[in-house]
Amino acid sequence: MREAAKDTWKKRAKIASKVQAATASRFRAFAAALSKIRIHLKPRASLRIGLPIPDDFFGAQLYLDGAELHLIEAQIALFVHHLPALMNLIQTEHLDAGRAFGPIQLRLLADGSLQVGWLDAKTEQECHRTLPIDDRESPP
Secondary structure (H helix, E strand, O other): OHHHHHHHHHOHHHHHHHHHHHHHHHHHHHHHHHHHHHHHOOOOOOEEEEEOOOOOOOOEEEEEOOOOHHHHHHHHHHHHHHHHHHHHHHHHOOHHHOOEEEEEEEEEOOOOOEEEEEEEOOOOOEEEEEEOOOOOOOOO
């Protein structure tokens, strides 16, 4: 048992590389499937990805623009990149606990930042926060 653990430890880089390649392959396949679906949708139809927060009906939603594979991949990658900061914002602002009225709207900006918008249930005011692409910066 101990020798097997040592062998696994020595091969960790190789294992990590294979896991990363498999993940990248699945990511690309997912983006390709969305790209194909987008091409076949009617012009007024849209594709969205998101989270079931604040609930299953009104989620945090990012509309995917365009049908080109590279554009879909980039949007999904940016969404995934912003997930930790988005989840932090959702918890900090209590958007998962009834503070948001309706969906949380997500929009990617030209610089890769993520704009998060919602209607505050208490004040009925529109709220916006921008999550920068650089993890070291904090949202305003």
